[in-house]
Amino acid sequence: MNRFLPDVLIHTTEMMKNKHVAVIGGGIAGMEAASVLARQGLKVTLVEKQKATGGKLNDWHHLFPDFSSPGVVVENLDKKTVRAGVNVVCHTEISHIERNNGRFELSDQRDVKIFADAVIVASGFHVFDATLKEEYGYGLFSNVITSVDFERRMKKHGKLLTLQGTEPRRVAIIHCVGSRDAKVGNIYCSKVCCITGIKQAIEINKMLPECEVFCFYMDLRLYGSKFDSLYLEAQKRHKIQFIRGRLSEAAERPDKSLQLKAEDTLQGRPLRMNVDLVILLVGMEPALSNSSLMRNNQMKPDENGFFRSVNMHEARNVGTQEGIFMAGTAICPMAVNETLENARSAALEVMNFLRTDKNHGGF
Amino acid sequence: METKTKTRWSEHNKEIADDHFFYLRSCIRQNFNPAAEKIFLSILQKNLGKDIYDDPRHTTCTGIGYHADIVPFETLQTVIARQFSLMAEKGYKNCAVSCITSFGCYNEVLATWKQFPDEMAKAGENLRKATGREFEMPENLSHSCDIIYKFRKEIARQARYRLVHRETGEPLKIVDHIGCHYAKIFPEKSVGGSEYSRVLTGMIEAWGGESVDYPERRHCCGFGFRHYLIKNNRSYSISNSRKKFVSMEPYRPDAILTNCPGCNMFMDRWQYTLAQIEGKTYGGGTNGIPVLSHEELAGLVLGYDPWKDLGLQMHQVDVEPLLQKIGIVYDPAQKFAGVNGKYINEPLFTGCFNPHN
Numbered sequence: 001m002n003r004f005l006p007d008v009l010i011h012t013t014e015m016m017k018n019k020h021v022a023v024i025g026g027g028i029a030g031m032e033a034a035s036v037l038a039r040q041g042l043k044v045t046l047v048e049k050q051k052a053t054g055g056k057l058n059d060w061h062h063l064f065p066d067f068s069s070p071g072v073v074v075e076n077l078d079k080k081t082v083r084a085g086v087n088v089v090c091h092t093e094i095s096h097i098e099r100n101n102g103r104f105e106l107s108d109q110r111d112v113k114i115f116a117d118a119v120i121v122a123s124g125f126h127v128f129d130a131t132l133k134e135e136y137g138y139g140l141f142s143n144v145i146t147s148v149d150f151e152r153r154m155k156k157h158g159k160l161l162t163l164q165g166t167e168p169r170r171v172a173i174i175h176c177v178g179s180r181d182a183k184v185g186n187i188y189c190s191k192v193c194c195i196t197g198i199k200q201a202i203e204i205n206k207m208l209p210e211c212e213v214f215c216f217y218m219d220l221r222l223y224g225s226k227f228d229s230l231y232l233e234a235q236k237r238h239k240i241q242f243i244r245g246r247l248s249e250a251a252e253r254p255d256k257s258l259q260l261k262a263e264d265t266l267q268g269r270p271l272r273m274n275v276d277l278v279i280l281l282v283g284m285e286p287a288l289s290n291s292s293l294m295r296n297n298q299m300k301p302d303e304n305g306f307f308r309s310v311n312m313h314e315a316r317n318v319g320t321q322e323g324i325f326m327a328g329t330a331i332c333p334m335a336v337n338e339t340l341e342n343a344r345s346a347a348l349e350v351m352n353f354l355r356t357d358k359n360h361g362g363f
Numbered sequence: 364m365e366t367k368t369k370t371r372w373s374e375h376n377k378e379i380a381d382d383h384f385f386y387l388r389s390c391i392r393q394n395f396n397p398a399a400e401k402i403f404l405s406i407l408q409k410n411l412g413k414d415i416y417d418d419p420r421h422t423t424c425t426g427i428g429y430h431a432d433i434v435p436f437e438t439l440q441t442v443i444a445r446q447f448s449l450m451a452e453k454g455y456k457n458c459a460v461s462c463i464t465s466f467g468c469y470n471e472v473l474a475t476w477k478q479f480p481d482e483m484a485k486a487g488e489n490l491r492k493a494t495g496r497e498f499e500m501p502e503n504l505s506h507s508c509d510i511i512y513k514f515r516k517e518i519a520r521q522a523r524y525r526l527v528h529r530e531t532g533e534p535l536k537i538v539d540h541i542g543c544h545y546a547k548i549f550p551e552k553s554v555g556g557s558e559y560s561r562v563l564t565g566m567i568e569a570w571g572g573e574s575v576d577y578p579e580r581r582h583c584c585g586f587g588f589r590h591y592l593i594k595n596n597r598s599y600s601i602s603n604s605r606k607k608f609v610s611m612e613p614y615r616p617d618a619i620l621t622n623c624p625g626c627n628m629f630m631d632r633w634q635y636t637l638a639q640i641e642g643k644t645y646g647g648g649t650n651g652i653p654v655l656s657h658e659e660l661a662g663l664v665l666g667y668d669p670w671k672d673l674g675l676q677m678h679q680v681d682v683e684p685l686l687q688k689i690g691i692v693y694d695p696a697q698k699f700a701g702v703n704g705k706y707i708n709e710p711l712f713t714g715c716f717n718p719h720n
Binding site for chain 1: 556
């Protein structure tokens with residue numbers, strides 16, 4: 001017993017030690033929330049469907065806006081979860097959350113059962129399937145790739161080549177693929193694509209200084225600190241050309257280069273150009289597992305299919321089912337630093353809930 | 364209006380009626396390539412055993428006039444209401460539309476009536492005042508290419524020829540051109556959507572050919588209504604057609620397949636005009652690239668006579684090179700013999716260049 005704490009806090013700390021929190025999703029949001037809670041003395045189980053934690057960041061080459069390594073972020077989070085004593089369960093995909101007698105029962109398809117006093121859903125996001133934008137030719141033409149493919153290629157090979165093995169002389173980066181697009185059912189902004197496009201354009205220029213890079217955008221949504229300076233740097237130092245206009249269609253030419261049709265809305269005229277490679281900045285969609293995680297409880301989707309918060313201003317991490325909380329991109333698209341902040345905020349909400357939950361010996 | 368698709372359009376299949384069609388002809392096709400419509404009826408009735416009614420009382424849909432801003436939308440709606448009235452009178456519920464312009468107009472009117480019931484009531488009132496008729500909504504509206512697509516495998520089973528080069532055994536390379544008003548206005552009313560419509564490629568592949576993608580596949584054929592109708596704009600029309608030919612030329616296609624009477628006409632005739640302007644063709648050699656409609660291609664593989672049954676002598680670009688590649692037996696002497704063997708006169712020359720010059 002800690003003799004420096006008042007009795008009421010000592011009682012709370014002891015009570016908290018018996019609480020168990022389950023965190024669904026071993027991406028960066030889940031890892032951060034789990035390690036924060038475990039450091040506060042709670043028992044925490046982090047459940048990840050893949051073979052390892054780290055989520056989509058495992059595939060990323062560099063982070064915006066500072067070109068830092070995502071591997072370092074994941075590594076640090078891994079250390080924190082280990083140090084805090086988080087119980088990490090991989091290869092397990094939770095598909096069922098039900099509240100019975102005040103406790104939560106989580107299960108997967110193989111009868112794995114986890115019981116918890118509170119749950120954090122950090123199921124992350126699903127990358128927009130670019131084949132749905134047939135007019136852009138992803139999946140049809142070998143030299144149309146996505147921003148995710150770009151990161152994977154850069155991480156694996158450290159260079160960017162066309163399918164024919166040549167260095168591209170002209171690259172077009174297409175913004176808002178699967179975002180702000182009623183035709184594919186996603187009317188929201190994925191928020192991080194603009195700055196991702198700028199980052200990738202600069203990386204291409206650094207790697208291939210002779211390569212011309214064109215960004216086709218609707219408007220540039222550079223909300224973060226240092227994002228605008230990166231945009232200016234892209235134009236001034238790296239000669240990236242920004243064209244305000246959405247791509248109308250991409251078509252493959254006999255030599256496997258791509259013919260693009262777009263409208264330059266600043267010049268007010270149609271534009272046709274040939275490029276060697278097209279990169280589609282694919283947006284974020286709700287994770288595919290969301291619907292099953294909402295099925296047996298009171299969790300609700302928002303208008304975009306992400307998890308609905310009880311209050312988007314004051315209780316963004318609090319789900320519509322009492323005792324279930326959300327962290328990171330399960331709520332909406334967000335960047336890495338926002339995700340980590342959001343995860344810490346979710347952990348705090350869980351602490352507050354468990355302290356006050358009458359059903360679980362709170363007070 | 365927000366549409367949530369979340370599906371690949373290329374996998375989209377519309378509902379196409381199985382039988383009992385009311386035929387709605389094309390006003391321009393009856394002038395350009397009349398046998399294409401006749402052979403569609405023959406294929407449905409004789410080869411597929413389907414019931415299709417060809418009502419002599421039905422009229423143009425007025426679509427070309429509508430798109431040229433000559434015919435008001437109210438008139439278009441009333442004329443279409445009359446076609447539906449004739450159909451209901453004969454006990455039919457499934458429309459089989461011959462023309463892509465008409466297909467777009469019918470869909471536009473049906474969509475308007477669905478969203479604005481007052482417009483439908485007004486069209487009904489106009490029809491009543493003008494003709495004393497009442498009309499009923501169709502249960503299914505399909506273009507003739509939808510119907511050929513639906514039965515493409517049955518046609519393949521009955522086919523006498525395949526779209527394969529008789530000497531090399533290689534599949535013939537065929538580029539398709541989908542009429543703009545087939546899928547660009549209402550993608551959900553098409554087979555496979557507007558970007559990569561399956562309706563013609565499905566036929567090409569089912570009959571042994573190879574569908575070839577080309578960069579300007581979705582570009583307008585150059586018809587564009589007022590671009591052609593106003594004489595001063597015709598160079599604009601030709602320049603659009605040229606874009607398509609330039610784009611498909613490197614693939615050396617054996618034929619162009621279209622599903623639209625206007626596209627068929629323009630892609631065929633403008634090849635001659637371009638040859639006269641530029642002194643070259645885009646098919647290699649002097650002939651150009653033969654242009655066929657889906658009914659004509661179906662008729663060819665089923666073994667119908669290219670002249671007597673399919674009227675392919677009405678085409679500007681000679682189809683004989685294509686017939687020879689497929690191995691279709693035909694009599695060159697019968698090209699201008701007519702249905703009853705009566706000489707129908709022939710032009711000074713066919714193809715893209717005058718051999719006498």
